[in-house]
Amino acid sequence: MAERRNSSTITDVARRAGVSIATVSRVLNGSTPVIDETADRVRVAIEELHFKPRAAARILASRRTETLGLLLPEIGESFFAPLLRGIETEARIAGFDLLIHATSHIAHASSPTPRRSLAEHNTDGLVVFTQSLDLEEIERLHNINFPLVLIYQNSPSSLRIPAVVIKNKSGARKVVDHLIEVHGCNRIAFLRGPIGNEDSEQREQGYRESLKHHGVPFDSTLIGIGGFNQEEAQGTINNWLKAGLVFDAVFSGDDDAAAGVLLALRSAGKRIPQDVKVVGFDDSPVSQFLTPPLTTVRAPIEQVGREAVRQLVRLIRGEQAQGPTLMRTDLIVRESCGCPLPAGKGS
Amino acid sequence: MAERRNSSTITDVARRAGVSIATVSRVLNGSTPVIDETADRVRVAIEELHFKPRAAARILASRRTETLGLLLPEIGESFFAPLLRGIETEARIAGFDLLIHATSHIAHASSPTPRRSLAEHNTDGLVVFTQSLDLEEIERLHNINFPLVLIYQNSPSSLRIPAVVIKNKSGARKVVDHLIEVHGCNRIAFLRGPIGNEDSEQREQGYRESLKHHGVPFDSTLIGIGGFNQEEAQGTINNWLKAGLVFDAVFSGDDDAAAGVLLALRSAGKRIPQDVKVVGFDDSPVSQFLTPPLTTVRAPIEQVGREAVRQLVRLIRGEQAQGPTLMRTDLIVRESCGCPLPAGKGS
DNA sequence: TATAATAATGTAAGCGTTTTCAGAAAGCGT
DNA sequence: ACGCTTTCTGAAAACGCTTACATTATTATA
Numbered sequence: 001m002a003e004r005r006n007s008s009t010i011t012d013v014a015r016r017a018g019v020s021i022a023t024v025s026r027v028l029n030g031s032t033p034v035i036d037e038t039a040d041r042v043r044v045a046i047e048e049l050h051f052k053p054r055a056a057a058r059i060l061a062s063r064r065t066e067t068l069g070l071l072l073p074e075i076g077e078s079f080f081a082p083l084l085r086g087i088e089t090e091a092r093i094a095g096f097d098l099l100i101h102a103t104s105h106i107a108h109a110s111s112p113t114p115r116r117s118l119a120e121h122n123t124d125g126l127v128v129f130t131q132s133l134d135l136e137e138i139e140r141l142h143n144i145n146f147p148l149v150l151i152y153q154n155s156p157s158s159l160r161i162p163a164v165v166i167k168n169k170s171g172a173r174k175v176v177d178h179l180i181e182v183h184g185c186n187r188i189a190f191l192r193g194p195i196g197n198e199d200s201e202q203r204e205q206g207y208r209e210s211l212k213h214h215g216v217p218f219d220s221t222l223i224g225i226g227g228f229n230q231e232e233a234q235g236t237i238n239n240w241l242k243a244g245l246v247f248d249a250v251f252s253g254d255d256d257a258a259a260g261v262l263l264a265l266r267s268a269g270k271r272i273p274q275d276v277k278v279v280g281f282d283d284s285p286v287s288q289f290l291t292p293p294l295t296t297v298r299a300p301i302e303q304v305g306r307e308a309v310r311q312l313v314r315l316i317r318g319e320q321a322q323g324p325t326l327m328r329t330d331l332i333v334r335e336s337c338g339c340p341l342p343a344g345k346g347s
Numbered sequence: 348m349a350e351r352r353n354s355s356t357i358t359d360v361a362r363r364a365g366v367s368i369a370t371v372s373r374v375l376n377g378s379t380p381v382i383d384e385t386a387d388r389v390r391v392a393i394e395e396l397h398f399k400p401r402a403a404a405r406i407l408a409s410r411r412t413e414t415l416g417l418l419l420p421e422i423g424e425s426f427f428a429p430l431l432r433g434i435e436t437e438a439r440i441a442g443f444d445l446l447i448h449a450t451s452h453i454a455h456a457s458s459p460t461p462r463r464s465l466a467e468h469n470t471d472g473l474v475v476f477t478q479s480l481d482l483e484e485i486e487r488l489h490n491i492n493f494p495l496v497l498i499y500q501n502s503p504s505s506l507r508i509p510a511v512v513i514k515n516k517s518g519a520r521k522v523v524d525h526l527i528e529v530h531g532c533n534r535i536a537f538l539r540g541p542i543g544n545e546d547s548e549q550r551e552q553g554y555r556e557s558l559k560h561h562g563v564p565f566d567s568t569l570i571g572i573g574g575f576n577q578e579e580a581q582g583t584i585n586n587w588l589k590a591g592l593v594f595d596a597v598f599s600g601d602d603d604a605a606a607g608v609l610l611a612l613r614s615a616g617k618r619i620p621q622d623v624k625v626v627g628f629d630d631s632p633v634s635q636f637l638t639p640p641l642t643t644v645r646a647p648i649e650q651v652g653r654e655a656v657r658q659l660v661r662l663i664r665g666e667q668a669q670g671p672t673l674m675r676t677d678l679i680v681r682e683s684c685g686c687p688l689p690a691g692k693g694s
Numbered sequence: 695t696a697t698a699a700t701a702a703t704g705t706a707a708g709c710g711t712t713t714t715c716a717g718a719a720a721g722c723g724t
Numbered sequence: 725a726c727g728c729t730t731t732c733t734g735a736a737a738a739c740g741c742t743t744a745c746a747t748t749a750t751t752a753t754a
Binding site (some may be wrong): 356357358368369372373375376378379400401402403404405406407408409410 | 709710711712713
């Protein structure tokens with residue numbers, strides 16, 4: 001590789017400005033007052049030499065990385081962009097860098113072990129998405145007092161790690177209530193997310209509660225696998241249709257899966273919402289573009305990201321940890337549930 | 348903040364294994380052969396002490412960061428997830444970490460200067476998305492021989508920086524040809540992307556070429572702003588409709604914008620494709636869910652990400668730089684252009 | 695005016711690795 | 725048994741910063 005080791009260091013700057021490296025460091029960090037005139041000389045020298053402090057040296061000396069880590073099981077579809085946008089924005093505001101690891105492929109990848117663990121010494125704190133880190137490791141990190149914020153996942157009750165989660169149960173409750181109360185559905189299918197996923201479980205609870213509250217019998221054959229993705233949901237609906245299962249509505253665990261439901265239903269000649277009503281969860285960007293526009297539950301994805309980082313930064317700064325933060329949800333009524341098109345939308 | 352500085356260092360491991368730190372480093376990196384028995388002792392010690400090497404110390408000593416940077420103007424919608432997935436996957440395979448900076452908010456954010464520049468000393472190389480870094484800085488980095496790969500943007504001709512780009516012109520050409528040849532359109536509007544965006548310009552070229560080739564007159568009033576996002580596109584179409592502009596098709600610069608076009612058209616009571624045909628570009632995940640499913644040009648977004656990282660890694664390893672890599676596109680015919688639904692899709 | 699307090703700067707000791715260099719041990723041909 | 729490689733290992737010097745502490749210059753106080 002061609003050489004490029006010529007770049008200047010703090011020593012060069014100090015020499016050129018006629019001060020000690022400590023003073024340069026001070027104007028760099030504002031850690032101690034420096035006489036204006038001196039500081040200016042230093043700034044000029046920095047400018048002239050195009051000096052950029054090495055992050056590694058800084059980190060090593062200060063023992064602060066100024067970097068946050070984001071752990072994800074995988075980089076999902078519609079859900080992912082707003083989440084990352086929230087996280088990146090807030091991290092930037094707080095002056096932190098962002099390191100991203102999708103952990104899923106670690107297991108079955110060619111590389112034997114992840115070389116760096118994206119924790120402890122490489123970041124000041126971690127935003128941990130559900131199912132991206134096993135409980136054992138979460139415990140270990142928490143026990144050594146490493147700042148951690150969980151998102152879309154509650155803390156194990158013994159640990160009290162701050163968590164930012166969606167009000168899944170009440171959200172699910174709202175949308176299923178709507179299906180029953182407004183549209184008179186009584187054979188409502190539910191499409192689960194990945195196994196072990198908390199969101200999915202809580203949404204199922206809301207679904208069951210709503211059923212119970214309205215005296216609609218629960219039928220376990222109406223619970224299917226959606227996997228929180230389009231393909232699996234599509235497959236499940238196809239199978240059901242083939243098997244002749246009867247249902248008048250589908251509550252899909254998330255919007256990506258709802259897209260699959262719509263696809264499967266339509267290609268089987270079912271009309272939505274006349275034959276089957278469909279609702280989702282998340283109000284991800286796709287949902288308004290689906291056919292018909294999807295009735296869903298708005299979960300403030302970007303806000304979850306921002307709030308998580310805010311809490312993480314507080315933790316890093318040594319402030320008190322918070323309990324779980326519950327983000328509210330809103331029912332977004334569009335057309336896939338059978339409600340009429342809102343009036344007055346034409347230009 | 349509570350203490351957690353107790354974690355072990357290479358010195359602790361060396362002492363426990365009864366070797367020098369140099370030897371520990373060697374078994375850590377495999378840089379020099381170490382007798383099996385000794386190596387095992389070291390490995391045991393590492394295990395027992397839960398030793399994790401500090402990345403910062405490593406970077407400082409080795410002058411390699413093992414980190415790649417991704418520079419983006421902003422974290423967009425449907426486009427973004429596949430791109431990042433490609434980049435992250437390939438980076439992981441090559442053993443690099445990934446640092447992400449969205450540069451847009453730097454300009455108008457509260458923080459005066461970005462604290463760290465995500466270049467030179469903080470990463471081994473950079474994947475640079477269009478409009479995320481100004482030409483001056485690109486030149487500077489290239490001149491000091493810093494590994495750089497451009498995506499969705501060609502290298503300034505004087506510089507010869509490797510770039511991974513989409514065959515925009517031929518892609519646009521294909522889809523506009525289709526509109527003219529198959530559907531007989533002759534008042535085709537084009538919705539531009541952000542100003543200065545190369546993709547947009549090349550797509551416009553393809554559009555113009557197709558018009559010219561078929562003898563369809565070019566009308567500059569049919570060129571509008573789409574901004575590569577839903578909102579702007581929606582606004583433009585609304586304005587056109589209000590102004591009574593006549594067009595029989597819209598070629599939207601990208602799929603996000605196409606979604607906006609569809610929304611605006613529909614809310615004005617236009618039928619698609621009967622009244623107006625609509626086509627997009629990218630084949631982003633939403634496009635198949637739009638109403639009607641969007642005819643578009645498939646651009647291999649995830650592949651762009653992967654290829655960019657592969658080239659970047661080669662550059663970092665000191666191999667020869669490549670010229671621009673053009674990724675092929677395919678016309679994806681769905682229904683929004685007026686083509687009939689493909690047969691045999693029912694289950 | 696002498697002296698204590700205060701403010702600005704410099705000195706130098708780390709931070710935890712990698713890596714160069716040199717030394718010790720072991721193998722080998724003669 | 726002798727030197728000559730060939731392996732493996734250790735000592736110690738970087739890497740480029742931050743920061744505790746020492747020093748000097750300045751001002752306030754008696």
